[in-house]
Amino acid sequence: MTPEETARIAVEAALDKKAGDLRLLRVTELTTLADYYVICTGTSNTQMRAIADSVDKALSEKGLPPLHEEGHGSSSWVLLDFGTVIVHIFNREVREFYSLERLWSDAEAVDPASL
Numbered sequence: 001m002t003p004e005e006t007a008r009i010a011v012e013a014a015l016d017k018k019a020g021d022l023r024l025l026r027v028t029e030l031t032t033l034a035d036y037y038v039i040c041t042g043t044s045n046t047q048m049r050a051i052a053d054s055v056d057k058a059l060s061e062k063g064l065p066p067l068h069e070e071g072h073g074s075s076s077w078v079l080l081d082f083g084t085v086i087v088h089i090f091n092r093e094v095r096e097f098y099s100l101e102r103l104w105s106d107a108e109a110v111d112p113a114s115l
Contacts, residue, residue, distance in 0.1 A: 039101065
């Protein structure tokens with residue numbers, strides 16, 4: 001599966017659970033960690049878990065389970081690492097604090113519909 005296909009599936013699965021303020025960043029030229037970052041917001045721990053579960057299930061069904069997961073339970077930040085795509089799910093306060101979009105401001109913002 002290409003990084004673009006992985007990112008598209010992750011975005012669709014997150015949006016299916018009403019992920020807020022979703023951003024897709026192409027970081028291929030900036031880091032060896034991944035090709036894309038999916039960044040989104042959940043309004044509660046329950047919604048954040050639902051988003052994470054939806055993304056996990058959608059990609060696992062395509063034969064791509066997460067390589068690493070962090071922040072389950074009562075966490076305010078859930079991270080799912082699929083190798084070429086890393087999904088960050090935040091609550092609003094923590095997203096504003098870490099401001100990954102600012103940290104990765106040199107990354108190319110990608111319209112998910114273009115994938």
